[in-house]
Amino acid sequence: MSVHVAARWVVLDIEGTLTPTSQVHVVLYDYARPRLGPWIRDHGDDPVVAEAVAQVRTEAGLSAQAGTDEVVAVLHAWMDADRKATPLKTLQGLIWQQGYARGELTTDYFPDVVPALRSWRQRGARLAVFSSGSVAGQKASFSHTTAGDLRELFAHHFDTVNAGPKREHRSYEAIAAGLGEGEPRRIVFFSDVPAELDAAAAAGWQTVGLARPGEPYADADFGTHPAVSTFDDVRLEVIA
Numbered sequence: 571m572s573v574h575v576a577a578r579w580v581v582l583d584i585e586g587t588l589t590p591t592s593q594v595h596v597v598l599y600d601y602a603r604p605r606l607g608p609w610i611r612d613h614g615d616d617p618v619v620a621e622a623v624a625q626v627r628t629e630a631g632l633s634a635q636a637g638t639d640e641v642v643a644v645l646h647a648w649m650d651a652d653r654k655a656t657p658l659k660t661l662q663g664l665i666w667q668q669g670y671a672r673g674e675l676t677t678d679y680f681p682d683v684v685p686a687l688r689s690w691r692q693r694g695a696r697l698a699v700f701s702s703g704s705v706a707g708q709k710a711s712f713s714h715t716t717a718g719d720l721r722e723l724f725a726h727h728f729d730t731v732n733a734g735p736k737r738e739h740r741s742y743e744a745i746a747a748g749l750g751e752g753e754p755r756r757i758v759f760f761s762d763v764p765a766e767l768d769a770a771a772a773a774g775w776q777t778v779g780l781a782r783p784g785e786p787y788a789d790a791d792f793g794t795h796p797a798v799s800t801f802d803d804v805r806l807e808v809i810a
């Protein structure tokens with residue numbers, strides 16, 4: 571079934587929408603896992619790292635004196651549970667940034683993704699990303715892809731730091747303000763997670779679910795949200 575959307579802004583989730591979930595849970599998580607401890611030890615003077623480590627201790631109920639091994643054990647447990655905690659995402663993003671810069675990581679998208687994004691952009695749509703992955707990690711992931719450097723496609727990036735949790739409508743209101751868009755119906759959000767679509771719809775956005783075969787949410791109940799299995803089935807009418 572094809573879906574028709576008239577919008578000015580296209581806001582995109584990453585995992586399960588642009589990339590297979592395995593790209594994040596296997597490739598990226600496996601890359602970050604053994605590097606978290608060394609990164610914390612080697613960059614302890616970096617205020618971003620120090621703040622993230624302090625947040626881990628607080629969120630996990632560790633003492634302020636808890637050592638790196640204890641912190642890393644918490645981070646590994648969060649990765650095992652796919653808990654998208656902000657300090658974990660901050661640390662992962664720094665590690666992935668280096669991995670992409672070194673050429674050790676390359677992002678691979680579903681085959682329909684890059685042609686659709688390029689076409690929408692060429693026709694004047696403005697593209698943005700809202701992911702649990704940190705903005706630093708997002709930008710790095712778009713810089714080295716099997717289709718080249720895609721960073722110029724995106725006007726804005728949002729994460730749980732500069733927008734908020736993905737299942738809360740206030741985050742989508744913050745993003746609309748960040749985009750400078752006073753009419754929320756001019757924004758469409760694409761995601762594989764129904765709860766994220768619910769939050770976006772509560773903020774007045776249009777929504778489209780991605781039910782991609784073989785993905786965790788392939789058989790999810792998308793309720794009143796229109797859903798497609800590929801961007802090939804989206805007919806985007808761009809509002810100037």
Ligand SMILES: CSCCC(=O)C(=O)COP(=O)(O)O
Nearest residue numbers: 584585701702703707708711
């Ligand atoms: C380099 S971006 C990594 C994305 C990520 O860490 C993640 O957890 C994806 O979550 P999403 O909100 O895009 O489903």
Ligand SMILES: [Mg+2]
Nearest residue numbers: 583585586762
């Ligand atoms: Mg997702």
